[in-house]
Amino acid sequence: MLTGGPLDVLTGDYLAELTLLILGRDRRKDPALGYAKTFPRQLEECLGLAVDRGVRIVTNAGGLNPAALADEVRTLAARLGVPVRVAHVEGGTPADGPWGRGALTADAYLGGAGIAACLRAGADIVVTGRVTDAALVTGPAAAHFGWDPDDPDDLDALAGAVVAGHVLECGTQATGGNYAFFTDAAARTRPGPRPRPGLRPGFPLAEIRSDGSSVVTKHPGTGGRVDIGTVTAQLLYETGGARYAGPDVTARLDSVRLEPDGPDRVRISGVRGEPPPPSLKVGVTRVGGWRNEVVLVLTGLDIEAKAALVKAQMEEALDAGAGRPAEVRWELSRTDRADADTEERASAYLRLVVRDRDPVRAGRAIGSAAVELALGSYPGFHATAPPGDAAPYGVFTAHYVDASAVTHTAVLPDGTRTVLPHPARTRPLAPAPPPPLPPLPPPGPTRRAPLGLVAGARSGDKGGDANIGVWVRSDAAWPWLVHTLTTDRLRALLPETAPLAVDRAVLPNLRAVNFTVYGILGEGVAARARFDPQAKALGEWLRSRWLDIPEALLPDGAPDPDPDPDSDPDPDPDSDPDPGPDSDPDP
Template structure:
């Protein structure tokens, strides 16, 4: 059968608005997808729904369709997006109303069944991650637009591929290939040079001012080529694809509702300018349970940042900490976190570069404890504390924060339904018991031969290794890869979990698991608990661990001179 061209036009709720038009007008395409849902987004949509029960979906998607639905219809491009969020049926109705108003005859379907909130009383949202076969059912029955709630990011690609090629549930290798393609596409321009460790290398065709969005040319056997429309910015090479493959994954087994993809079987090959072939992907039966993402309101949060300037930074910080502790003693917040960020320089030639930041973050179930009490205590010190006292910004009244928690539910306990454009409801059966496999860690692969001893030089890790990091609830994922076989021979032996803890002291007391992926010349680390209760709780300076990998790359260690 013909190649299926699947493009991406959104990696998150708030991504480039014009991307949908760019993908529809920039070149050949069969399906355009949009990923709008992250862990934080579900919390935001949950709070929207508290104010308006008819809300709960990504309104940006509707505005994009107002511009682009006619274009997609003219070009025969189908649209698949998880913009339905908490209310896919509501979004499907809104798309139909829009299509009627602008006179575009499109068939709109949606997927539901992911909402498992009744199982977890007290949750703001609780949604199971569904697979791609509900999307496939909608497309097979003629839908032009399919909107979903919480499906896996890769399902936006596996669904169209299964519909186009006629794949069935047990065709694991084909499905796994599509899962890998979907994972590369789902974060948009992160596959085309965005957020890329070696962005400064330069070179022809690497204009990163406005990277084009990626697309996958998927073949019937599940292999694909990752590319982008001609003439768009950014670039696609083995490095950009490797970086995205490592993003927010863990071990060699990447589990999903339809298949468990073996990331240790992925083979990447440069197939020409801005073309990377992915093949060799093997798949296994999916696990018997679906992942469930739950959010709840955790309480209230407030923050005050004190600016400390010039001399005696440590003493100034100690004084204001003692003063604030005394002031809050009558009703102390449940959680108090201090962090001194030494941005100051000696003998600085500007006042800003002579300053350090002392950050106080408090959390409590009661807003008053983190609101008026904290703000009043900080402001009252204005004339009674360290010399040069001032705040980065006036303290606020405190705001609610959310908590993300992962759980699971048996696949058979979730009713996965494709609601077709004509109103028919097709139930998507769960895998039978003999069609699932409990998730286990893959066998540890052998390491390459270490480099022979030789002269070394103290230098940043980032000179020889790339990294990309991100969040999964309260944990962080940190993928590190080498660009040459020689660098891999060194990295695989040098960057152990103990060495990672040494380089990143924040991780010293935390559980760190290392996964080895030799075909990608990569190590993938999972750091448990470094993000506290997740991104919405804003536990640390970088609440989604987006820059954890860049911090690691900036750390110095003894690197063989042959690699430098």
Template sequence: MILRIGNASGFYGDRFDAVREMLTGGELDVLTGDYLAELTMLILGRDLLKDPSAGYAKTFLRQMEEGLGLAHERGVRIVANAGGLNPAGLADALRALAGRLGVPARIAHVEGDRLPPRPDVLAANAYLGGGGIAACLAAGADVVVTGRVTDAALVTGPAQWFFGWGPEAYDELAGAVVAGHVLECGTQATGGNYAFFTDHDPAALRRPGFPLAELHADGSAVITKHPGTGGLVDTGTVTAQLLYETAGARYAGPDVTARLDTVQLTQEGPDRVRIDGVRGEAPPPALKAGLCRLGGFRNEVVFVLTGLDIEAKAALVQDQITDALAKAAPREVRWELVRTDREDAATEETASALLRLVVRDPDPEKAGRTLTGAAIELALASYPGFHVTAPPGKGTPYGVFESAYVPVGEVPHTAVLPDGTRLPVPVPPRTRPLEPVPGPGLPPPLPPGPVRRVPLGRIAGARSGDKGGDANVGVWVRTEEEWRWLVHALTADRFRELLPETKRLPVERHVLPGLRALNFTVTGLLGEGVASRARFDPQAKALGEWLRSRHLDVPEVLL
């Protein structure tokens, strides 16, 4: 038996037509969609404050205006976490939609992830596993919507239902977790955001197709895509996504802890990559939870500095703004000079640098009118050529994300079946506290030889992302010779040297020989998380590409 599970959304705002593309493009048993991220939970929390009937991904409901009928015609089940903070509300809206359309869709939802209210917390949610989804599908649901579940639960739930796996089928569940992690970001598995994109036909990458997994009863899977769709699937695209927002060898979740150091990837054919060999262990005794709260107000002004004396111009306006804010200085003031200018430039734009000012404060006045007034009043009194990229505006609220852990028995994971029956989902029969995996033996280094100073990206791919205030950077190579060099050359200390922004931060290196990969976790790089928007690249999406652009000595034999 094969269970074909596709993905049609990697985030709230992903390609709207993907649902139709996946439902009409080829064989499919289950279509999933991931709509939730840390920032999304904050957005939905603010929506819920304004309207108690809101709090879910409205895009998904609009996609279902066509998708419900298409899925019914083709016998495809739909599973999505679009319920956000209000899965029951989304389920009711879907029932009303199905009634208007005349589609006999049976709707179910999963709840229990919302934690009791906490002071100043806008949204507090535990990450649930796939058990509730499996129970809803077993009861005949055509559509299952959830609140906060792990991204991989959108695959482990259907797999548990289809194959009848028990809660202790750890290897099988771990295989489904790995497949689910590959699928959850949509086109990132099919050539999107891919380090080695220049090795492929640009026309093929203009509109990558969405991925699907052919899942087998033993937990193995083949990652592929519908015939004739754009993009590509190879061991590189799958490796990149496996490293995205993960860390060490143990990848913990509420269903199982998957051992990423056991993953084996094989190119089975064009656009077909087999994943097998994945081992699993009992899940940890606590569920991860995300806490979102409003952190204050934020404002930004970008000054344009053109031509000569860039640094002197920057110093002048910085001193002027500092003086103007002296009596009511915001709690946090951050300046960053971005040297986009070139000498003897042929256009004014390429002769200009950008000076970015970001302020944050609990008081909307300090982040808003105070800064706006200070910037506007300098229009005729500052450096020559004074102008800004946009008029200063009001301060806007920003959020803060925190991780917490809750004992699994304290979270009422509940499947609400199509007939309204409320079915409690049992807690795992066994748990296992997380422990570090002993470091693997390293291959011998390459013998000494001539080297050439080139960008790391000449031979290594990378993908980076965020987990709360931390960032991760996965780095991989494609041959054993490159691996023998990389694993010895790119230590945590060398990583800090190449990325000076991380120099004073904790950096942990994880070695994954089966993927020829290193995964670096940088603690605290993103401050209070993406919703706080404290950094130029608040989700560390391009941190890996910065690393690839840095130069170091690479053996000529590898070039």
């Protein structure tokens, strides 16, 4: 980014829910730690270049101990002989909260005001702890343009910067990384010069204007692409309803407008802002218990019978000895093929996961029980790895406290400590009113095909919940998507979601619907309760499901109909012609 072209501010987002748990364990071992140790090593390579080019650096790599990282950066700069002004932002743990005993970390998500104060005071590098991902962009923008969260005239501009920050926060996901339509030849061969060196997408950047509108682009000559689709995909990532709340402002995602602005350029405009909620989110991590896993390989014939035999044998062992673990989960993955030409392609995997608060009940006895069956179970018995001891797993939960319980402090380059007030104008968060839906599409011939032939998706985690954002790329497909992909249809297509609460948000400007699936990830990514613990591929599973799609929407060369349509749980369209928004508990 420093060598690719013009840049005013370089941001670095180092914190995720799982990262905070790791940093908490580091700090428990050594109180001087608690920050991202990779950041100083990376900074050593480019600090002189950043200073020479006048690029300021803003990062949340401070984690749980931003003051310690700021000191390390000063030490590094002195050793390199690079004069640099370093500031940091402190927020930290509220004095009291509802998270109970045993919390490893408890940190409030702060906004960009502290970053703005540091930059206005002349900082070259600003180190923060747990701020919102978008704050790394709203802080520099507010410092540059003089925006104030308590000025009603600045709310839309701040909200626009929040949206730009959300697009940038996951790096190359905005420039073609993890993109649903990565095989789309038409999208890869648009007219005009399209340099694509290498296979790795370049990093995105945002040109932000005084009204909060922005253009998302990338430096010339870098890989990947920026277009409406790649930006839409990232906008839908890890969001919920139409109101995207933050400490500085609540951005209305249903007001976002995207339009092309030239090759690899997308303009974001029209974003409306509302006062932020009076509470702050506090991310709490703790050690939840102990976990162990055994993966058994089943090869060749009689896969189901082999699985039933060893499962019954293992269940008998689990009930004996130290006692049955509190949670026992089995999953048979039929990766095997008939008449396979390699042994691995002839094999399926039976996965056993146990969890318990007692390390003995989840410990080596689980693996030992499997080993003891090695000569007395199904033919071809073996496991993917030797048995091991139980390992601790973490839990992430989100709580909310009144903003007044948290002190937001900017420590300026000269050491001055400035306490930043929280926005005085707030508004309790409530669901946005449902937008009007387009008319039902006219009837016509349909064909059973995968949803992904006409719709893209991006999914991710928020604690134990997951979101799935689904969008289409044409106005013609939008009425079909919004009337077809209701919460009831989602539950039918993804049976894992059937017993769970699901909300749907409708975003007409993006031709998108965004689902929040509550509790599908259990206690969050660190607990690893699910095969895909961060729901990264949940959207791709949805895109692979078959349903009746109007032939007019299908691309040329679409596959033949599903050979076994009765296997698809898609509801009978005659019994549910138009569930509509009323079927959603929170449209």
